Amino acid sequence: MSDESTPPPVMTRDAFDQGMARAMEDVSVPAGLIARLQAEVSSRPMPSAEEARQQTGRTRWSRRFLLGGCAAIAMFTAWSWFAPNAAIVTATDVQRLSGLDASVLTPAAPETRRVLPVGWQFVRGLELADRLVVASDDTLNAQMLPLSYQADRRSSRVTGLLLPLHESEWAAPIMAGPFSAAEVQYTTTGTWVVWREGTTVFVLMLRGDAATLERLQRAAANRPNLT
Amino acid sequence: MVDGIPLPTMDALIEQHSTLLYRYAYRLTGNSHEAEDLTQQAFLLAQQRGHQLRDIQAARSWLLTIVRNAFLKSKRHRGGRSLDTIEEPQVAEEPWNSPIDREQLQLALLDLSEEFRSPLVLFYFEDFSYQQIAEHMAVPIGTIMSRLSRAKAFLKKRLTEVVEAAELPRHTQHSPAPLPRAALTHG
Numbered sequence: 001m002s003d004e005s006t007p008p009p010v011m012t013r014d015a016f017d018q019g020m021a022r023a024m025e026d027v028s029v030p031a032g033l034i035a036r037l038q039a040e041v042s043s044r045p046m047p048s049a050e051e052a053r054q055q056t057g058r059t060r061w062s063r064r065f066l067l068g069g070c071a072a073i074a075m076f077t078a079w080s081w082f083a084p085n086a087a088i089v090t091a092t093d094v095q096r097l098s099g100l101d102a103s104v105l106t107p108a109a110p111e112t113r114r115v116l117p118v119g120w121q122f123v124r125g126l127e128l129a130d131r132l133v134v135a136s137d138d139t140l141n142a143q144m145l146p147l148s149y150q151a152d153r154r155s156s157r158v159t160g161l162l163l164p165l166h167e168s169e170w171a172a173p174i175m176a177g178p179f180s181a182a183e184v185q186y187t188t189t190g191t192w193v194v195w196r197e198g199t200t201v202f203v204l205m206l207r208g209d210a211a212t213l214e215r216l217q218r219a220a221a222n223r224p225n226l227t
Numbered sequence: 228m229v230d231g232i233p234l235p236t237m238d239a240l241i242e243q244h245s246t247l248l249y250r251y252a253y254r255l256t257g258n259s260h261e262a263e264d265l266t267q268q269a270f271l272l273a274q275q276r277g278h279q280l281r282d283i284q285a286a287r288s289w290l291l292t293i294v295r296n297a298f299l300k301s302k303r304h305r306g307g308r309s310l311d312t313i314e315e316p317q318v319a320e321e322p323w324n325s326p327i328d329r330e331q332l333q334l335a336l337l338d339l340s341e342e343f344r345s346p347l348v349l350f351y352f353e354d355f356s357y358q359q360i361a362e363h364m365a366v367p368i369g370t371i372m373s374r375l376s377r378a379k380a381f382l383k384k385r386l387t388e389v390v391e392a393a394e395l396p397r398h399t400q401h402s403p404a405p406l407p408r409a410a411l412t413h414g
Contacts, residue, residue: 020351020379023326023329024351025352029246038237042237042238103364104299107270115401127368129367146367146370147367148367148370148373150369157369
């Protein structure tokens with residue numbers, strides 16, 4: 001872990017931080033809380049394996065089948081990526097999705113792979129989450145990558161969501177072209193663009209104005225060429 | 228095949244983590260009954276979904292995530308101020324030398340939206356790192372650092388105002404004249 005990602009220990013922080021740490025933990029715990037919790041838990045029946053599967057709606061894989069299942073998972077992922085009956089995403093869906101707060105969405109399974117536009121790891125000021133989040137309802141199941149962007153030190157950091165799709169999942173035909181040339185469009189909470197790289201369509205929704213999104217486009221176009 | 232978490236382990240989890248979970252839930256809700264309710268929900272869910280916990284060492288983070296998700300699903304978190312659209316408050320960087328009142332802190336916390344409140348609470352609880360908070364909230368680490376910076380500046384400003392308001396009468400008001408003795412008696 002880098003030094004930047006690790007805050008200083010509480011007792012070496014300044015007086016305000018130390019006071020905050022003390023006050024934050026100064027919460028009276030009700031008498032008998034532990035006993036009540038233990039009694040409540042012990043009064044509930046333990047779920048059987050079958051019940052556990054039904055509750056989660058998923059089959060649980062044991063470790064010894066994991067390696068053997070990887071190939072099947074990869075095939076399934078490829079199939080689902082190209083599945084002809086996948087939900088079609090429209091501009092109206094983008095309006096809905098753009099209003100979502102990534103911090104309240106369910107994290108996707110850790111093994112879900114990130115699909116990134118070319119070179120985005122190297123765009124200055126752009127922070128990409130390690131894990132996708134899922135937004136789903138009756139018509140849509142969108143797996144999106146939370147991100148944030150700060151154009152420069154004087155600018156506010158804005159948040160956003162990147163939605164990668166197979167081209168067959170995007171409602172309208174779209175010509176392949178770079179992110180930097182995509183036309184900025186507007187949502188009720190900010191701006192968005194859509195572009196295609198190969199067979200992947202990317203939708204970027206940003207909680208920022210057009211000028212900020214255009215700066216991100218320029219930053220992506222001017223990223224260091226590390227190839 | 229492991230089903231739920233066995234009871235002895237659940238008991239141990241409760242003994243080890245219930246205080247932290249309760250305090251976290253209290254700081255999120257500001258209400259002792261709701262905090263206990265959320266804590267109980269978390270352990271009941273943990274019992275049902277114990278098979279999802281592959282590493283008992285990760286229990287603390289896992290349980291905190293359950294508490295937060297239960298809080299978000301309860302819709303108790305609606306409201307509060309989002310600082311995304313507010314400029315960072317300008318606070319004079321003077322050494323802080325006043326005790327922080329836990330109730331005033333709670334009022335200030337509840338004035339923040341959950342996306343700013345949670346990182347703050349986790350930051351001051353048990354030295355969570357930025358990376359741990361980012362993973363807990365499933366947002367980039369830069370976003371967490373930005374939110375923490377803004378939320379801390381906001382809290383500092385609010386608590387400074389509270390301290391100044393408390394000190395104001397002492398500095399600016401004269402002592403009230405003593406009441407006539409008759410006013411202190413009934414009848």
